[in-house]
Amino acid sequence: MAILFSSIFFYLWGAGQSFSLSKFMGNLEPVKGGLNFWALFAIYFPSVTGFIAGINMSGDLEKPGESMTKGTLYSLFVATLVYFAQIIVFGGGFERQILIDTPFKVMVDNAFLGAGFMVVAGVFAATLSSALGRFVGAPRVLQAIARDEILPFLKPFSKGYGPTDEPRAGLYLCVISTVIMFLIGGNGSGGEFLNSVASIMGMFFLYTFGLLNMAAFIELYSANPSFRPKYKFFHWSVALLGVILSFGAAILIDAKSAIVAFLLLCFLIWYLRRRDMKISFGDARRGYLYTKIRKSLFDLQFMPEDTRNWRPSIMVLSGNPNTRETLVSYAAWLNANKGIVVLANILVGSQVKFVAQRESAIRQMYNFLLEKDIKAFPHVVVADSIFSGIKILLRGSAYSPLRPNILACGWKGPVNGFQEYMSMLKEATILNISQVLISDKGHPIKAGAKRIDLWWRGRKNGPLMLLLAHLLVHNWEWAGDRIFVKRVIENEAGKEPALKALQALIADARVDATAEIVVSNSPFVEILHSNSKDADCVFLGFELPDESNCEKWYNAYESMLKDMPTTILVHSTDSKDYLANGG
Incomplete structure (x- = not known):
């Protein structure tokens, strides 16, 4: 280092003896036909990157956090000062052509006190220090990358030798590649x-x-x-x-x-x-x-929320999703990658005792989502009962900007536990969360175009049903399938006006669907079975009953769903018109 700084002093001081402003101004303009600034920058830039030598050897520093910061800033300052001084002093000390033809000779011949040998010694010192910095730093960087297993084929370079963990394999590679570069460069001109x-x-x-x-x-x-x-x-x-x-x-x-x-x-x-x-x-x-x-x-x-920018945010009471694959699939299809799906599993028990089970359930849900390629978030809670767990899920997220606006669950089977089921639906209604109940009859198995029947019984649930059916056919599994919007009237005279009104509604909503009017005085359950038994998916609206009519309500829908394909029951709690601003 002493030789290097002495050399800098000798050649700068010597060149400074010949400095004149006229020479400097004469050399200020670029040479016509010469290299441009960026070409010179490309050659010059690597020579000022020596400051990273300390970073490359950070593992050998006692206090790398402190030493690297100070060392980097100090080296940048010194290098910038020396290079600027060299450019200015030599630019004002000698004619342009001399600097182009014999740059090194100028430095040696004009060294202070005629000590040209100091310039030669300085060149050797700079070359050796720079080369040694690279030879010491580069193998250690290569060793660190190999140990991180970022690139598997670099594994042979991860081994270290001796008490200082020397990266010999990396050093050999640097030496060989450098010699090859010298051999190639030495044959050029x-x-x-x-x-x-x-x-x-x-x-x-x-x-x-x-x-x-x-x-x-x-x-x-x-x-x-x-x-x-x-x-x-x-x-x-x-x-x-x-x-x-x-x-x-x-x-x-x-x-x-x-x-x-x-x-x-x-x-x-x-x-x-x-x-x-x-x-x-x-x-x-x-x-x-x-x-x-x-x-x-x-x-x-x-x-503020608006219907034009509405997105489905579906909370699915999936439990173990492997046992409710149809429910999860339909929830994902109704979302159509336009919103958010959360799969919720409730473990009944103590928070303290169920820590491991909860982690296991989350991993199980992640594995299911990866295997089925479903974009959803798993959520597992531990509660004293299923119903209290559902309340935790619904109330805990009811005020978030990404709160669920649809609760999806399976249609309740036997009446056992039915009161809690109805309480869950009413809890969701209070929190302004619409409900989608899916009567699971499995995935559609028919090849080719599928048929989706949607029974229109007014604007309370109809707009949300039609929007969900529209989202359903935006999945590749349902692409090209037809939506039939069906409405029941009691007399033939009203068929044509009802058909035109339904067609106008569909056209205004800009949904690709076909309107159908069914004229019949039969009970709706008979009409439903005779017209939609062969459909692949059916949408029905529903309203929550009073406390006194729960069992009657359940029996009515149970008879509707018997021997039917997968049916989606929809209850909209929102007063928004989801069909507005369809374009």
Whole structure:
């Protein structure tokens, strides 16, 4: 280091003896037909990246958090000062052509006190220090990447030797690759090959620094409380500027190479995302997404709801989803990837005793969702009873911006426990959560086009039913299937006006459906069975009964659902017209 600084002093002081403002101004203009700024920058840039040597060897530092910060800033300051001094002093000390033809000879011949040998010694010192920095740092970086198992084929480079864990395999690779570069470059002329190598190195450094700045920007912008840099005056805007400058410089140096490097980087990211990696250093994207979601939730909280931007948010009482696959499938289909589906499982027991069971149930639900490729969120609660668990689920999320607006569950079988079932539906109604009860008769098994029958019995439940049927056919499993909107009237004279009114309603809603009028005085259960028994899915509306009529209400719907295909019972608690603003 003493030789290096002495050399800098000798050649700068010697060149300064010949400095004149006229020479400096004469050399200020660029050479016609010469290299442009960015070509020179590509060659020059790698020479100022020596400050990362300390970062590469951070594992060997006693206090890396403190030493790396100070060392990086100090080295940047010193390097910038020396390079600027060299450019200004030599630019004003000698004629342009001399600097172009014999740059090194000028430094040696004009050294202070004629000590040209000090310049030669300084070149050797700088070369050795830079090379040693790379030879010591690069193998350790390679070793760290190999140990993180980011790229499996690098595993042989993870082994260390001796008390200081020396990465010998990485060192051998660096030596061999360097010798190969020298052999290739030595057979050329004019240094074009080495200039190209320097340009490629500069591209790698620029992308490395750009990604480092991007990571810092994401951490800071997402307000990650775990990201606490030692440098107190750091701001996310500085990191963002670093990203823009790094990637911008890469494009300006060589747009084609920059694009190729960017595509390779995208491929590497894609490859790493496909691998199931357990990492200890975290993922900055999670913090960034959390911040974005948090802000969006607060914005959404104060925005009034409107029918045009309505989205299904379905709470499914699925229990173990493996035993209620039809229920879960229909809930996902009715959502059609337009909203949110939450699968809820209630474990009856003590919170303390059911910790392990709850974790197991969550894993089971995750595995089910992955296996069936269903986009949903699992939610498991432990409660004293099923009904108290349902109340926890509904009340706990009733005031969130993403609160459920539809409760989906299976149609209750035998009357045993029916009062709690009705209490659950009334609880949802009080919380303004519509209900969808699915009578599970399995998935449709008919090949080809399927038929969906929707029985229109007024605007109380009809608009929500029609919208859900419209969402159902937006799934690939139901694509191209036909929706038939059916209405019952008692006399033939009213058939034509009723048909036109129903067709106008469908047209205004801009839903692809066919209107049908059924003229009959028979009980509705008979009409339903004779017209929809062969359908693949049926939509029916329902209203909750009074306390005194619960059993009668249940028996009526039980007789309707007997020998029918999968039927979706819909009760809308919202006064909104879901068919408004259909376009």
